[in-house]
Every structure is written in C-alpha cells, then in structure tokens.
Amino acid sequence: DAGVIQSPRHEVTEMGQEVTLRCKPISGHDYLFWYRQTMMRGLELLIYFNNNVPIDDSGMPEDRFSAKMPNASFSTLKIQPSEPRDSAVYFCASSLPGQWDEQFFGPGTRLTVL
Amino acid sequence: KQEVTQIPAALSVPEGENLVLNCSFTDSAIYNLQWFRQDPGKGLTSLLLIQSSQREQTSGRLNASLDKSSGRSTLYIAASQPGDSATYLCAVNYGQNFVFGPGTRLSVLP
Numbered sequence: 001d002a003g004v005i006q007s008p009r010h011e012v013t014e015m016g017q018e019v020t021l022r023c024k025p026i027s028g029h030d031y032l033f034w035y036r037q038t039m040m041r042g043l044e045l046l047i048y049f050n051n052n053v054p055i056d057d058s059g060m061p062e063d064r065f066s067a068k069m070p071n072a073s074f075s076t077l078k079i080q081p082s083e084p085r086d087s088a089v090y091f092c093a094s095s096l097p098g099q100w101d102e103q104f105f106g107p108g109t110r111l112t113v114l
Numbered sequence: 115k116q117e118v119t120q121i122p123a124a125l126s127v128p129e130g131e132n133l134v135l136n137c138s139f140t141d142s143a144i145y146n147l148q149w150f151r152q153d154p155g156k157g158l159t160s161l162l163l164i165q166s167s168q169r170e171q172t173s174g175r176l177n178a179s180l181d182k183s184s185g186r187s188t189l190y191i192a193a194s195q196p197g198d199s200a201t202y203l204c205a206v207n208y209g210q211n212f213v214f215g216p217g218t219r220l221s222v223l224p
Binding site for chain 1: 145146148150158159160163205207
C-alpha cells in the first residue's frame, strides 16, 4: 500500500492567491482528517470526515478555509484567499473503520504564503 | 533513531484520583512536545504544547512537564472524571518530523 498521499509536497504562493491541497487516503479507510502544524501552535485538527461526510469542522480557522471529500479516495483543503499566516505544514491522515485510534499520516504539504 | 514511548499502555482508575501519564523520547533535540487526547471516532485534540525552552504548561486540571535532558514528559491529571476517559498521546516535534507515542488508554470509572 502506498500510504496516504498528499500533493503537492511543497507550495509557495503569494498572498491573495487560492491554494488547493490534495489528499488520497489509504484504500478502505473511512475516516479522513486534515491537520495543520505550526511551530507555535503545534498540530491542530482542522476538520474530519467519516464516509465522505464532514463530521466536525470546528477547527477550521475561518471562512477562507474549506474542505471537501467528493468520494472515498480524494479530499481537498482549499484556502481562498491565502494569507502569510496560513504558512504551515498541512497533514492529511486516514484510519480504518472502527480503528479510529490508529491514524496513518501523509507526508504533509509545506505551504508558504509570501 | 527518534522514538517516543508511553507508559503505561492502559490505565484504569476510580473517579477522583490524581494520575500521571509518562512519555519518553530518545532524541532530546526537540522543538516542542505536545499532548493530545483522542476520543473514539474523532481526530486528535491538542491539550498542551510545551516549547523546548519551557518546563511545564498548565490548563485547568491538566499539567504537563518537560525534562529535555532526561528525555521525559509527564501529563498530570488532577481529580480525574469519567469524561477524561480517552487515549492520550504525546508527540515530539523535531522540526522536520513529528513522532507520536503509542498512547495511553485511560479509563476513569464512576
């Protein structure tokens, strides 16, 4: 298994631009999580899905952030418009049905907003 | 190799007890250490973040300490409640990577 796949691995953009981060969970996993990691705030849960349905988006920082999961094998996290303070590493993770306590993390996307 | 271990793996206590969860890490060159709580069917919830220059952090009934030189952190929970039942994970941030411990599964019995 290839594990959780995220793209791009690195993204550099200018303030005001739209940014789309992509995630492919491990096949058969029905939970998908989006996290953001910064040096000051550590790892924070943004949103998670179960069976493609958003369950809790209370961690999404503001309306500029949105996430979708159109099918079981693909999810996006979009920031529009991006701001310098959005610079962080964004992780996607997935887990098996009933094994919520073992999340498999992707390699992350390092986002830099200039 | 950067490894994080947690002891005990599971813990069951009666309500009202004070308890300590332990986290050990092999590489002391950390940026920060974070304690998380994980409930069934949910993502990780951050409890406390300790920067490498800090010795402890407190939030309500929770207190986390950090001893970088010995590669240890503890999470102290005062006056435990049934609602504290969850899995507690520590995660060490080395800058380029983020290493999780295996977690301690806590059950607080009413």
